[in-house]
Amino acid sequence: MNLKPRRHEEPEINMVSLIDVVLMLVIFFMLSSNFVGEGRLRIRLPQASSVPIERALTPALVVSVTATGSYLVNNRELVNTSAATLRTAIEKVAPAERNQPVSLRADGRATHQAVVTAMDVLGQLGFAQLNFVTTNEPGASTP
Helix, strand or coil: CCCCCCCCCCCCCCHHHHHHHHHHHHHHHHHHCCCCCCCCCCCCCCCCCCCCCCCCCCCCEEEEECCCCCEEECCEECCCCCHHHHHHHHHHHCCCCCCCCEEEEECCCCCHHHHHHHHHHHHHCCCCCEEEECCCCCCCCCC
């Protein structure tokens, strides 16, 4: 019978080899990954051409929003500012083809709600091409 106390040895983990392995993994992933942004927004820009574009035979539809929130359809003022009146006025002067572009003019002091209401009525009537008309101020310089 052996009555000597046994020596208890503490287990060791070699940290140097663990650090080497982790460093090699970091270097591998850095070199093998690409840093190209996958979620970028794709924008189709218009192309200029020297071929003249045929003008539409139907007169253009222009909806204007004044500073007070009233509407004008082809420079004719409407009796009130309701969406139903605007819809009726557009239906009277709008061409049968709804793929024609519509110009929307809004005063800079007009409320957002009045402009959104005009856009909503045009969308409900089936107009998909909406042009926003802007003007330069006399003293403003273009970039």
